């Protein structure tokens with residue numbers, strides 16, 4: 227009888243051990259899966275391209291500097307182009323007023339402005355053809371400088387619609403046709419610099435390839451802007467400038 231009892235007691239002890247071991251295993255599996263689900267979490271999606279922390283900070287700044295797009299603007303052909311133009315890598319050299327902006331949208335050191343060259347302090351005094359390798363040194367690309375005072379080509383703080391209308395306007399864009407603009411944004415060294423900005427500067431929010439593709443689509447749609455069902459007649463042939471400007475269709 228003792229043997230049976232002991233046998234039974236022994237069995238029960240094993241059962242208990244089994245329950246405890248099984249419970250522990252369950253807890254461990256649970257702990258591991260909880261840990262994995264936290265550690266391995268994907269970063270929040272931030273648009274089409276992967277954005278670095280720098281880019282997120284820069285983008286937040288753009289949103290502060292340029293009015294938020296309306297629903298119509300956001301789905302317009304010009305929206306992706308606007309996102310690039312309004313980004314700091316471009317808008318810093320296309321500012322409101324005479325002073326370039328420096329990083330984080332702040333003021334450029336030494337009160338540099340369009341007039342500085344007159345005082346013997348041309349952009350090229352500090353900005354070379356290549357980015358400085360010194361931390362916080364001046365970035366560089368060929369012909370570093372601001373757009374001319376007569377056509378300042380302001381990108382900073384412009385809404386999608388305002389910038390769209392300004393960019394296609396020959397009186398404000400340096401007398402360029404849409405095709406010439408496309409050529410400019412595809413190949414100009416100052417534009418290309420935006421994607422090779424040096425240091426820890428963020429690149430614009432979409433790749434240069436996607437920017438060119440978006441710009442091409444806009445050019446193929448003849449520079450249409452939000453709120454329009456048809457783009458206005460652009461690029462008037464010589465002699466018909468006045469007719470186009472007064473809104474009459476060229477003959």
Ligand code: HEC
Pocket residue numbers: 314315318319326327328329334335336338339340342347348349350351352353362363364365370371372427
């Ligand atoms: C005295 C030297 C000096 C002169 C002159 C100068 N810069 Fe700069 N610039 C710098 C330095 C250094 C930086 C990098 C530090 C920074 O971004 O704040 C810089 C940064 C910039 C940036 C920021 C680039 C970016 O997006 O991060 C722009 C834009 C710029 N300069 C434009 C100009 C223009 C346009 C001129 C001429 C009108 C000019 N600078 C003249 C020294 C100079």
Ligand code: HEC
Pocket residue numbers: 310311315316317319320370371372373374379392393398399400402407410411416417418419420421430
């Ligand atoms: C170092 C300053 C600088 C930077 C950075 C810069 N630009 Fe410019 N941009 C200029 C100057 C100067 C002109 C005028 C060139 C001319 O008339 O030949 C210009 C002209 C343009 C034009 C044509 C005219 C118009 O209507 O605006 C476009 C488009 C343009 N830039 C786009 C960009 C884009 C996109 C970026 C960023 C990826 C950029 N720029 C960055 C200096 C700069």
